[in-house]
Amino acid sequence: MDAFSTHTGIGVPIRRSNIDTDQIIPASYLKRVSRTGFEDGLFARWREKADFVLNQPAYAAGSVLVTGPDFGTGSSREHAVWALQQYGFRVVISARFGDIFRGNSGKAGLLCAQVSHDDAELLLKYLENEPGAEVSVDLEARQIIAGDIVTTFEVDEYTAWRLENGLDDISLTMQHDEDIAAYEGARPAYKPVVRDVKPVVPTQA
Amino acid sequence: MGNTLAEKLWQSHVVRQVEGEPDLLYIDLHLVHEVTSPQAFEGLRTAGRPVRRPDLTVATEDHNVPTTLGPVTDLVSRTQLEALKANCKEFGIVHHERGNLGQGIVHVIGPELGLTQPGMTIVCGDSHTSTHGAFGALAFGIGTSEVEHVLATQTLPLKPFKTMAINVNGTLAPGVSSKDIILAVINKIGTGGGQGYVLEYRGSAIESLSMEGRMTICNMSIEAGARAGMVAPDQTTFGYVQGRAHAPTGADWDAAVEAWTTLRTDDDAVFDAEVDIDADSLTPFVTWGTNPGQSVPLGESVPDPDTFGDEDDKGAASRALEYMGLTAGTPMRDLDIDVVFLGSCTNGRIEDLRIAAGILQGRRLADGLQMLIVPGSHAVRLQAQDEGLDKIFLDAGAEWRLAGCSMCLGMNPDQLKPEQRCASTSNRNFEGRQGAKSRTHLVSPEVAAATAIRGTLSSPADLMEGAK
Numbered sequence: 001m002d003a004f005s006t007h008t009g010i011g012v013p014i015r016r017s018n019i020d021t022d023q024i025i026p027a028s029y030l031k032r033v034s035r036t037g038f039e040d041g042l043f044a045r046w047r048e049k050a051d052f053v054l055n056q057p058a059y060a061a062g063s064v065l066v067t068g069p070d071f072g073t074g075s076s077r078e079h080a081v082w083a084l085q086q087y088g089f090r091v092v093i094s095a096r097f098g099d100i101f102r103g104n105s106g107k108a109g110l111l112c113a114q115v116s117h118d119d120a121e122l123l124l125k126y127l128e129n130e131p132g133a134e135v136s137v138d139l140e141a142r143q144i145i146a147g148d149i150v151t152t153f154e155v156d157e158y159t160a161w162r163l164e165n166g167l168d169d170i171s172l173t174m175q176h177d178e179d180i181a182a183y184e185g186a187r188p189a190y191k192p193v194v195r196d197v198k199p200v201v202p203t204q205a
Numbered sequence: 206m207g208n209t210l211a212e213k214l215w216q217s218h219v220v221r222q223v224e225g226e227p228d229l230l231y232i233d234l235h236l237v238h239e240v241t242s243p244q245a246f247e248g249l250r251t252a253g254r255p256v257r258r259p260d261l262t263v264a265t266e267d268h269n270v271p272t273t274l275g276p277v278t279d280l281v282s283r284t285q286l287e288a289l290k291a292n293c294k295e296f297g298i299v300h301h302e303r304g305n306l307g308q309g310i311v312h313v314i315g316p317e318l319g320l321t322q323p324g325m326t327i328v329c330g331d332s333h334t335s336t337h338g339a340f341g342a343l344a345f346g347i348g349t350s351e352v353e354h355v356l357a358t359q360t361l362p363l364k365p366f367k368t369m370a371i372n373v374n375g376t377l378a379p380g381v382s383s384k385d386i387i388l389a390v391i392n393k394i395g396t397g398g399g400q401g402y403v404l405e406y407r408g409s410a411i412e413s414l415s416m417e418g419r420m421t422i423c424n425m426s427i428e429a430g431a432r433a434g435m436v437a438p439d440q441t442t443f444g445y446v447q448g449r450a451h452a453p454t455g456a457d458w459d460a461a462v463e464a465w466t467t468l469r470t471d472d473d474a475v476f477d478a479e480v481d482i483d484a485d486s487l488t489p490f491v492t493w494g495t496n497p498g499q500s501v502p503l504g505e506s507v508p509d510p511d512t513f514g515d516e517d518d519k520g521a522a523s524r525a526l527e528y529m530g531l532t533a534g535t536p537m538r539d540l541d542i543d544v545v546f547l548g549s550c551t552n553g554r555i556e557d558l559r560i561a562a563g564i565l566q567g568r569r570l571a572d573g574l575q576m577l578i579v580p581g582s583h584a585v586r587l588q589a590q591d592e593g594l595d596k597i598f599l600d601a602g603a604e605w606r607l608a609g610c611s612m613c614l615g616m617n618p619d620q621l622k623p624e625q626r627c628a629s630t631s632n633r634n635f636e637g638r639q640g641a642k643s644r645t646h647l648v649s650p651e652v653a654a655a656t657a658i659r660g661t662l663s664s665p666a667d668l669m670e671g672a673k
Contacts, residue, residue, distance in 0.1 A: 104348030
């Protein structure tokens with residue numbers, strides 16, 4: 001994962017709430033076995049419409065997405081994060097995020113910056129009125145600057161630390177192998193282990 | 206102060222707890238399917254890491270598979286299915302492929318194989334993993350990076366959840382089911398209401414539900430924004446688990462039941478939030494919009510966006526009506542339906558099929574209406590056939606398919622045509638979910654079957670003689 005400190009790029013406003021991950025990338029684009037090549041699926045159904053924001057030249061090279069609340073709800077598909085990143089987005093700004101999407105973003109290096117509802121509205125208005133305007137995001141200072149707008153955002157401390165340092169979760173956890181082995185040694189014997197057996201369907205009344 | 210069920214499950218799985226860091230939780234069972242796993246296995250290979258506990262990992266094919274006989278003709282789907290098979294072989298994971306009796310939707314086969322048990326932590330790269338919480342397990346969906354993390358370490362670093370009690374008391378009227386309970390919950394708290402929470406469903410209406418009914422409710426917790434939902438295990442739970450292929454036996458069974466019996470929220474525990482739902486007054490719920498919170502009782506009409514106070518809700522409602530091709534004020538019962546889909550990890554279990562069969566028996570589908578009945582697993586299909594349900598479905602004019610995710614998501618050949626209107630027992634009515642420009646109304650199996658007969662959104666009561 002690449003480390004994240006600051007980023008400045010063109011802001012893209014999408015004034016919609018509840019943008020679920022099926023909208024971010026429809027299921028038909030999830031069939032790849034690689035981790036790349038998902039940018040074509042980003043907002044695929046919306047991009048079919050000529051007036052969609054990413055089809056407007058001023059916004060097409062955007063890298064900071066600003067949306068209504070509850071961005072990334074629904075399906076757990078991490079492909080939604082990859083599609084955003086591979087299109088060129090580094091930051092998503094919203095008043096609320098779907099839990100799984102936010103977690104996936106943190107793992108993959110996309111910053112989910114949570115702002116107040118009012119600040120999201122200010123940023124949406126600014127970017128709608130100033131196509132192609134830039135937004136600057138400073139992770140350490142937790143600060144967003146866009147034109148005259150200067151505001152702060154929230155991100156959980158641990159995710160921020162990992163993003164700032166570009167750390168891989170798995171190697172961090174593997175440092176605690178002794179703890180894992182100790183826990184494993186104490187698990188109750190009745191917990192199931194997977195065997196290659198057929199299901200038994202008990203007769204039910 | 207006592208602990209909630211969710212807190213007990215959390216505490217019993219903590220491998221490492223350090224101030225300022227997420228807790229490291231042990232994962233008892235990892236379910237794997239073809240769509241969200243290939244990049245995780247690739248990551249392991251690149252880093253030269255093995256799967257730590259292949260014996261706590263099980264794979265199946267569900268999202269991509271066609272539900273008709275014959276080969277997988279979509280090349281990209283086939284590549285993904287072949288990748289899963291090769292990955293399972295390479296890393297020593299039990300894999301239930303198409304044609305195998307253990308194959309089916311990942312959230313149907315876990316319980317069916319007896320792998321889903323009370324007191325466990327269960328994860329899968331699929332947001333409907335919350336289904337398994339019906340057994341008093343802490344079960345939640347994860348992304349592909351987390352899939353790789355669990356494969357490598359059998360743990361996940363997680364920030365503690367908050368807890369929310371969903372109290373459902375009273376008795377459901379005939380024709381009203383667990384699906385209506387969960388649609389009512391999502392309607393009440395909204396699609397973001399559960400964000401950051403684990404939901405515990407409690408109360409007399411929940412206690413009287415079968416395991417299938419509880420699974421339907423827990424399944425859609427994610428539609429309220431919650432990663433997990435759960436029900437405290439009881440005799441109904443133990444009865445379901447006992448005798449299944451992976452259930453403990455002998456002294457292990459006794460030890461397990463003794464431990465499972467303690468998995469209840471303590472009387473003096475305090476939830477971070479509580480919500481009450483009155484089961485007595487519930488009627489069948491149906492969605493009109495493009496998220497699962499946009500719903501009304503079947504007896505009501507398509508709402509007017511201007512009646513929503515919140516600007517975001519107003520905008521979302523008018524966009525939804527446009528997408529769905531609906532006019533405010535139209536009674537929901539007047540909506541003509543083109544396709545009925547009965548199936549999915551929400552309502553593709555034997556009980557759901559029995560309910561539908563009870564309504565379809567001796568009747569014929571409305572003219573021109575297509576009905577897909579898709580069992581959640583190969584075993585459910587065989588059980589239904591043993592009970593003669595397939596014959597009832599075929600006699601009514603419905604299609605009886607092979608197990609898979611089918612029309613729940615547009616990833617396999619079962620998709621709606623643009624602007625077709627579907628009454629679906631699945632879990633998501635998002636734009637394009639069932640195919641490009643598809644229009645989805647989420648319903649219970651009861652409403653699905655009655656709708657298939659009448660051709661418009663209907664409840665079983667509408668089929669009674671004398672009903673208008």
